[in-house]
Amino acid sequence: MIPNSDRDDSYSNERRRHLMEIALKRFAKDGYHPTKISDIVGEAGVAQGTFYWYFKSKEAVALEIVEDGRNQLLDVIAQGYRQDSGTVQDMVQASETLLCRLFLFAEANRHLMELLLGSMAASDTIRQAIGETRIAMENAFLLNIERAIELGMLPATIDAKLRSAFLMSLIEGVISRWLFATMLPGNGTQAKTAQQLASETARFEFFGLLGI
Amino acid sequence: MIPNSDRDDSYSNERRRHLMEIALKRFAKDGYHPTKISDIVGEAGVAQGTFYWYFKSKEAVALEIVEDGRNQLLDVIAQGYRQDSGTVQDMVQASETLLCRLFLFAEANRHLMELLLGSMAASDTIRQAIGETRIAMENAFLLNIERAIELGMLPATIDAKLRSAFLMSLIEGVISRWLFATMLPGNGTQAKTAQQLASETARFEFFGLLGI
């Protein structure tokens, strides 16, 4: 009963992936509860029962989507900083590079980011999975900051944890405003490129409003 | 026949307010859809029908809650900045004061903030009302920044709109992390007072990571 040919398998995987994509889009756009299984299978052009061949339940897809997303995101961040001392200018440049990579990923995965940043009011399990993803990101930034302090590139007087929270707040806010226009139309991020945003955000990150 | 005013009136209003409070709490904690009218009236100790004596529908309470909240929030911000030039130190101090007022309000209105910042996936109407509230806040900050630029207190080279987006992001992120531990446990804001947070946030706002 278990298919063993490549053909069947990849066909199967395709369908699975297709359903997940649609589910992701709907969850992001309409929210978890308002999205009906019938919407998903309707858009996919398959029967209701088919959904349950690929996924255990509605919650299960949501969970899988979030966990997939987490891995992708952490991959993007994992390539980060890796700066070995250097000038302040180098540090700002490194941060800008990371932010740019992050923004590009977000741009290419709008729905995923909408899901992760919009904290859709689903079940506790899902909420938790989303929370963990954000914590993981924040931790990545925390490590970077701590390393920078060790290297003497950032003043030792600052609270690294709090600063990483500031950073994540900044990033989450910028991405939300940039990509989900419906949420906050007419804000200052809309027409920018990922590179521009990264540059400005990095500048603010290091120098604040008064910065150069 | 007409109630001698304060007595009857306040009794009726009390019930209404009570139901709204409970609804707010549940919406914030569990989300809009998962919250059942039966939960609300159950906690309030009244009959199902009573809810509908006071409110047209579930959506109607949610909307009223959000709109009430918007007014309160904007009141808090409206008392803002009012700086008439002065030194940089004065400006930072003014910002710190505003942030502190905002954080204190958030602390006293956790559920409301959770509702407003958590973008619960409710109906479009509600989503929009929440969005408008956040836009209104961001605009208030934008005006402050523009004024500061006019007064020569902030460099004219910066993009005011973008900076107000940075600011709101910062504030939203900080409040979320500070008050909704469930969302992001163990972050750098948790054990602080409103005053401490305001001070650190203002410092970051103006000087960035490298700041004094």
Next chain:
Amino acid sequence: MIPNSDRDDSYSNERRRHLMEIALKRFAKDGYHPTKISDIVGEAGVAQGTFYWYFKSKEAVALEIVEDGRNQLLDVIAQGYRQDSGTVQDMVQASETLLCRLFLFAEANRHLMELLLGSMAASDTIRQAIGETRIAMENAFLLNIERAIELGMLPATIDAKLRSAFLMSLIEGVISRWLFATMLPGNGTQAKTAQQLASETARFEFFGLLGI
């Protein structure tokens, strides 16, 4: 507590009658079930509870309305025929007179007739009360026909009961078409006067399609 002055009493009766009139109108127009007590009191400009001071229940008003109507209708018919032999012409004339009186009454009591002829799907009790009213009418006609046969004015070969059923069918149909245009618009009764209708109906009654 029981009022004893005429003033109060008549005031009270007026309100009662007012509520009944409104209820009759709504029952006739919208049906029993779709009519809400709140509609009735709303139109009357009194509080919800007031309705229950005057009537035991929704069904009770409906019942009272129907029974009131029955008495009025039977009064109209009771003055009927009273023909003491005479020519065929006399008999037709007498029938025409009765029909005219009936149609005039119906015209002045549209809502009541709509209620009685439309067999609104209410409770069994109400349905029965309406049925009894129609039976009472049909019996009145039966008596007339039987008397006419006894007097030799109608052929003894006919089935009196069946003929009274024909008669009532005719009358009910004519009144419905004449007064409740919404039900069957554009029929042949619409622009006629009670007198014209009575004349034509009587002619058909006695002579059929082939009649003079």
Next chain:
Amino acid sequence: MIPNSDRDDSYSNERRRHLMEIALKRFAKDGYHPTKISDIVGEAGVAQGTFYWYFKSKEAVALEIVEDGRNQLLDVIAQGYRQDSGTVQDMVQASETLLCRLFLFAEANRHLMELLLGSMAASDTIRQAIGETRIAMENAFLLNIERAIELGMLPATIDAKLRSAFLMSLIEGVISRWLFATMLPGNGTQAKTAQQLASETARFEFFGLLGI
């Protein structure tokens, strides 16, 4: 995958038809509003949700029932009269035949007739659908009468529209009395056969009370 047609298809259709039949019966007996979906599915022995697999809503079944009924009824009438002149006797005979067919249909479709003639107080949409059905019937009779006048078989002096209204009234009344004993028990139609009723009704139709 596609059902080899007749089997599966008819199974599905059977259930649908079964639910419709039950709904028709209950609507006719108890009225539209008093009939609960739970009554229908209860009698059918299926789950509540099953009803909604086959029908969009309660109103939708009612509408479909009425429209189905209209088509059947008009089919019965459509085979009507088709008299090509002939004697008066022929004309009476033709009418009798049509009436007999109509009465037989009514006898075999009591519930449908009860629904159509009892103007159940449902939604406006349904009321209208029922009204249209009755208008369509009346129009069919109108055409017959007009043709008869053209052929010189009926006096040109009579008002054809009014006469078709008389006819429909007669027919509606007779059917109601004959089949819905609960409505008007003990009337003159009860123990007759369709043929007898048709014969007597046709006689009255053409000759009136005084007729042969």
Next chain:
DNA sequence: TATGAATGAGTATTCATTCAT
């Protein structure tokens, strides 16, 4: 693998009726 018919628990809302004042 895939279908789609069937399920039934769950939910917002309505409305006749009651009752303290």
Next chain:
DNA sequence: AATGAATGAATACTCATTCAT
């Protein structure tokens, strides 16, 4: 007599999930 707040049973409809083919 009159009010209007409060009740709670009742009901149409939804939707995630199951299951026989």
